[in-house]
Amino acid sequence: MKHLAEYSDPAAIRALAAEIARVSKRPARIMEVCGGQTHAILRHGLDTLLPPHVRFLHGPGCPVCVTPATYLNHAIAIARRPDAIVTTFGDLLRVPSESSGDLFAAKARGGDVRMVTSPLQALAFARENPAKHVVHLAIGFETTAPANAMLALLAKERGLTNVSLLVSQFLVPPILRAICAEPATAPDAFLAAGHVCAVAGATPYAALARELGRPIAIAGFEPADILLGVLEVLKLFEAGRAEMANAYPRVVHPHGNPAAQHTIAAVFEVADREWRGLGVVPQSGLVLRPEFAAQDAALRFPQKYSSCNYYTFSACPAAAVLLGKLRPPDCPHFGTACTPDHPLGAPMVSPEGPCAAFYLHRPTPTP
Numbered sequence: 001m002k003h004l005a006e007y008s009d010p011a012a013i014r015a016l017a018a019e020i021a022r023v024s025k026r027p028a029r030i031m032e033v034c035g036g037q038t039h040a041i042l043r044h045g046l047d048t049l050l051p052p053h054v055r056f057l058h059g060p061g062c063p064v065c066v067t068p069a070t071y072l073n074h075a076i077a078i079a080r081r082p083d084a085i086v087t088t089f090g091d092l093l094r095v096p097s098e099s100s101g102d103l104f105a106a107k108a109r110g111g112d113v114r115m116v117t118s119p120l121q122a123l124a125f126a127r128e129n130p131a132k133h134v135v136h137l138a139i140g141f142e143t144t145a146p147a148n149a150m151l152a153l154l155a156k157e158r159g160l161t162n163v164s165l166l167v168s169q170f171l172v173p174p175i176l177r178a179i180c181a182e183p184a185t186a187p188d189a190f191l192a193a194g195h196v197c198a199v200a201g202a203t204p205y206a207a208l209a210r211e212l213g214r215p216i217a218i219a220g221f222e223p224a225d226i227l228l229g230v231l232e233v234l235k236l237f238e239a240g241r242a243e244m245a246n247a248y249p250r251v252v253h254p255h256g257n258p259a260a261q262h263t264i265a266a267v268f269e270v271a272d273r274e275w276r277g278l279g280v281v282p283q284s285g286l287v288l289r290p291e292f293a294a295q296d297a298a299l300r301f302p303q304k305y306s307s308c309n310y311y312t313f314s315a316c317p318a319a320a321v322l323l324g325k326l327r328p329p330d331c332p333h334f335g336t337a338c339t340p341d342h343p344l345g346a347p348m349v350s351p352e353g354p355c356a357a358f359y360l361h362r363p364t365p366t367p
């Protein structure tokens with residue numbers, strides 16, 4: 001295939017589905033760990049093309065869904081300050097915090113919260129507003145880390161003292177280890193997100209597959225990309241091989257993007273990180289290095305809060321959804337008390353959330 005449209009070609013999709021049916025002999029649960037892939041699977045009905053004994057589990061691949069409520073409390077507290085400007089991607093605006101509403105409500109009450117499409121826009125706001133401090137909400141997986149790191153680097157390089165980052169960066173491999181630590185509910189195989197691996201490289205996922213004792217296929221986001229990933233991971237699964245297959249080689253190279261990795265390593269270091277609903281996962285996130293303390297909004301605007309599990313006192317069972325233990329349509333609130341207009345939890349808010357994906361693309365529950 002040479003052109004993007006070919007990755008949605010019905011004949012190619014049918015051929016891949018037939019090959020999957022031919023190869024697959026035993027029950028398999030495949031977890032994708034990317035909100036973009038979850039939406040593509042449901043939008044294109046790819047799950048309905050699989051043999052009945054092969055199922056997708058939708059993992060914690062939505063960065064907004066796993067950003068802890070305590071982080072949002074902190075962001076909202078900063079947004080309420082008259083001397084602050086908060087910049088964020090739009091999908092974080094309506095995510096419920098622990099007790100302070102959401103960023104959209106803070107903006108409605110007069111907070112200067114600005115939606116951006118690049119973290120680097122914070123630099124211009126800082127230059128234009130020297131009497132204010134600009135805080136960028138730096139969340140996401142390996143995919144957003146390079147641009148967030150670049151913001152810290154450029155702020156330091158240009159001597160801008162009124163811009164900083166409130167960081168909640170996550171790493172994918174540690175959460176896969178945490179999921180596999182519960183063998184009863186762990187999937188049989190993983191689809192790894194192509195954009196994450198484009199940064200990190202394919203090679204680390206080969207070692208990870210061996211460590212987890214489960215095959216991993218790196219997959220892209222078009223229908224044929226995802227089915228190709230399913231085919232490759234099922235071939236490994238049927239052969240009993242805990243190995244990695246790169247089903248997205250047009251984007252993912254063995255060693256990833258060295259320039260992006262270098263930028264991340266220059267600014268961030270690995271640390272424990274709290275995941276919303278899942279608790280603290282050891283060495284699963286990135287924090288700013290001590291030499292970037294001046295760019296750390298958590299130090300500039302310290303907030304006393306203890307780690308709390310929003311979902312233990314909320315009606316939203318999102319932790320179970322994010323671990324693949326509960327399908328969104330099986331949540332008692334799905335489509336009734338919880339809708340995109342009135343979300344009870346982040347998975348219904350974010351464009352990458354699994355509950356929003358089912359609501360948008362599968363409003364009538366399937367068995």
Ligand code: SF4
Pocket residue numbers: 315316317318321328331332333334335338339343344345346347348349355
């Ligand atoms: S449907 Fe709503 S309440 Fe249920 S898990 Fe999803 S976000 Fe939470």
